[in-house]
Amino acid sequence: MEFGPIWRSLLRNKAGYVLIALQIAVTMAIMVNAVAIMQERANDMARPSGVDEDNIFTFASIAFVPDTNMRALIDEDLDLIRNTPGVIDVIATNSFPLRQGGWSMGLTLEPGAGQESVGTAIYFSDEHAVNTYGTRLIDGKDFDPTQITWNEESVSKWAPAGIITEALGKALFPDEQGSYVGKTVYINENDPVKIVGVVDRLQAPWKGWDIVEHSMLVPQRRDGEFQRYVVRTEPGSRDELMPVIEEMLANSSKDRIIQQMRTMTEVRHRSYLGDSAMIKMLMFIVTLLTVITGLGIVGLASFSVSRRTRQIGIRRALGATKPAVVRYFMLENFMISTVGIVAGGILAVALNMFMVNAFGLRPLSWYVIPSAMLILWIVGQLAVAGPARRASEISPAIATRSS
């Protein structure tokens, strides 16, 4: 192989090649970090929420007439919805996964103020919650109807039972090998909560929360004017049931409005809108960048071919074959690319370290850099292929002409 001669010839005309190498290096730094961000977002989006997203819809009911009997209204609503054919189950609650708004509390292992606490999302509901969300009870028991209470102003104690997610259990009792069921934790400093059940997964309402897998179902119903309903339907009947139930509730009471009627699919879409847009934008930037770098290589290689027309002709006249000429340019590009890619690898890691610090990005996966290297090598070779082929077409007779 002609590494030596090519390398020496590169050194004779450094500036142009340094520019390409630099361009490849910066391209690589951008590419690697953009991919790291895209991966992170895609991973977040792929996390299951723990609920039966395909068959759930939710809406809000807002009573606006003062002194409405909320408890009666909620019970009536739940009965109406539950008795609609196609509905599996329904709850009135304060929030649900991916909603981006909700209630959080701290749980402690011992009573009293000043304890180290573990944060969790709170879903107030009743014995239908596990079935409605469609999460899986992996230990203990579901709530018993007798456990369910309404909030009372006179009783300031927290409901004494709870169903937690497995992730929350692990965070509360990191050393526990057996069951979390039967253990007691404390909320509001002194109120004991006995863990009666564990579900495998039920995300908190905030997708960006670092403890998004922590949530607790509380066997209490709250009678505020603002209620959120979660309805789970038989597979396939969600979309036709939504307008039916909306109309039914609108007719059942004129003292409230029904709004934010959304499928869980739509809730997820809204919640991750920023992330999916970010992925699309970065994808666009990376593609465009690769094209521009490729075109830059084409432009410069064409120049270098046309400048060296005479030399190529002479080489051909001295017996170099067409493939040898092609190989020369391919190899030359490979060497420039390699310099750029190595510099790019260093630049990419440096930029990633900065982003990890400044934006809390997760560090790179090991295979991102090798993949980017491979892609850029291929892009370089593809870009140089055209000019190299044209170089090989140069007739040996050129050597005999004086320019």
Add this chain to the structure above:
Amino acid sequence: MFRYYLKLGLLSIRANPALSALMVAAIGIGIGACMTIVTIYYVMSGNPIPQKSEILFNVQVDSWSPDDPYDEPNEPPEQMTYLDATGLYQAGDDFKQVIMFLSDRVVQPEGEDNLPFEIESRATTHDFFDMFEVPFQYGSPWSASADTAEERVIVLSQALNEKLFGGADSIGEQVMLNGESYRVVGVLDYWQPIPKFYDLNNNDYGMPAQLFLPFSVAVANEHGSAGNTNCWKPFGDGGYSAFLNSECIWIQMWAELPTAAEQDRYRQFLDSYVTEQKTLGRFPRDLNNRISNVEEWLEIQEVVDEDVSMLLGLATLFLVVCLLNTIGLLLAKVMRRTKDISLRRALGASKSSLFSQYIIEAGLIGIAGGVLGIALTWLGLRGILNLFSEMDFVQYLVKMDWVMVMSAVLLAVVSALAAALYPTWRACSITPASQLRIQ
């Protein structure tokens, strides 16, 4: 001479159409990508009230838990408890202060066919409108006495007035909210500060509330907060009055302090209030009160989205790649014309005339790239609007103004000239007649 070089430049561009197009495209795309993000960044980090941003102050007092700071390392809470907001408001009545919170209300329009609908309402005190220079279409803010007398009065936004009264002067009309009747005293003109600096709790770039009513009335009628509520101490289910007396933070507070002396006096006022509260057993943390003017507040609250900052960084690097590309191509072009140049030098062209010639050529490419860049920026912004079509507020972030258009062209020309420097220098250093020997 300038016109002659211009002509030479155009000729040279026309002589290499593919290459020139590539250079224009590289600069244009680089500028387009960069300016798309810069425009959004510029709008997001804009000063929403430049004429008063230096004298309007967000007020924070550290009423948080003795065990942990509200936010690391030792940030005071970003909102206030009801006790402190009203306590400071009353004790500091020689200062111009505003307290407020966001609430959801249901409007019940008259007539059987008109369905009730929910809106956001802001409960605040009378100076809100004057302090934030809110423009009025009809009527005026309510008076200080309306605050104290708990009068059921409201100010409507332009949009809500349009919806309820067809945009007519509705002063004196009654509006029913959750079964309570309110008298309209004012209608706002179009008003949308970006970002929504006076309350950054929910959507930094959202619409202002659709109606405004006195804080005292909202509390008397037990309106709940629709914004963020954070509590460090349990207060039980004691209803609204227990909530008001709790250590939960949910109220925003601002003060207008026109001079440094006033600002100092206000700081002392806050400290003495907290010191007094400490004797009553509240405020377990060390004194940590803070006033921040609008720009400081936007900084503390990090209104510019992290994603936008990241994209800005990547887009800038993208422009760098495009410029490296252009430098390489210009250099190649110069190298190919080594013979022309050395011939011209031999015939007496000075270095400076060569320099002007190539810089003018690069400038032309820069201008063309800039124009293309503006078009691509516009396209880029449309694309982003499209990606976020479900989010109303994004339309306010993707607006290009003249400042941005001019900056795009300027950035393009400066970039092209910067890119041209090295190749031009190389061109100028070609020695006369050096390339003529072999002929």
